[in-house]
Amino acid sequence: MTLILKKASTKVKMAMLASGALSAKLFIPGWRMSMYLRQIKDLDDNEDYIVSIVVAYMDNVPIGVCISQRWYRYKNPYISVFVRKKYRRLGIGTKMVKRMMGKKPGFRYERGIEGSAKFFQQWRAAVDYS
Numbered sequence: 001m002t003l004i005l006k007k008a009s010t011k012v013k014m015a016m017l018a019s020g021a022l023s024a025k026l027f028i029p030g031w032r033m034s035m036y037l038r039q040i041k042d043l044d045d046n047e048d049y050i051v052s053i054v055v056a057y058m059d060n061v062p063i064g065v066c067i068s069q070r071w072y073r074y075k076n077p078y079i080s081v082f083v084r085k086k087y088r089r090l091g092i093g094t095k096m097v098k099r100m101m102g103k104k105p106g107f108r109y110e111r112g113i114e115g116s117a118k119f120f121q122q123w124r125a126a127v128d129y130s
């Protein structure tokens with residue numbers, strides 16, 4: 001099994017990755033990730049935020065996605081993460097967030113499934129956004 005992470009920060013490349021993530025249904029129906037992915041795919045022009053996206057591929061199949069948004073009134077970016085159930089607890093979510101953030105310390109995050117707060121605890125500077 002080979003894991004590859006791809007990151008994009010330009011609109012056209014982000015749209016391509018978001019499109020793949022949507023086709024692979026890398027979101028919980030009704031949660032905000034699907035909306036964010038659609039906005040990125042459709043090249044929505046929202047001047048309030050800039051987005052980066054990381055997609056994880058297991059043997060060339062998209063199995064995880066991480067999105068970073070930046071709103072003008074917040075210093076730190078806002079992170080959303082999804083990993084397909086079958087591939088959870090293998091460190092893939094952690095790898096995507098690390099790839100997204102590099103050495104930058106602080107970010108905000110959205111509350112997710114039970115256990116997601118524990119997931120985000122690994123980053124001391126993380127602040128809940130809800």
Ligand SMILES: CC(C)(COP(=O)(O)OP(=O)(O)OC[C@H]1O[C@@H](n2cnc3c(N)ncnc32)[C@H](O)[C@@H]1OP(=O)(O)O)[C@@H](O)C(=O)NCCC(=O)NCCS
Binds near residue numbers: 080092094112113115
């Ligand atoms: C939250 C989520 C992204 C975690 O992804 P993941 O790839 O499973 O996370 P990792 O394997 O990198 O987990 C790293 C550590 O975080 C903690 N953790 C992760 N998921 C956890 C859970 N469900 N319960 C308790 N602790 C958890 C553990 O300490 C884990 O280390 P361990 O497996 O050695 O115990 C994934 O469960 C998911 O996609 N959930 C649905 C969407 C969601 O809720 N996203 C968060 C809000 S945007």
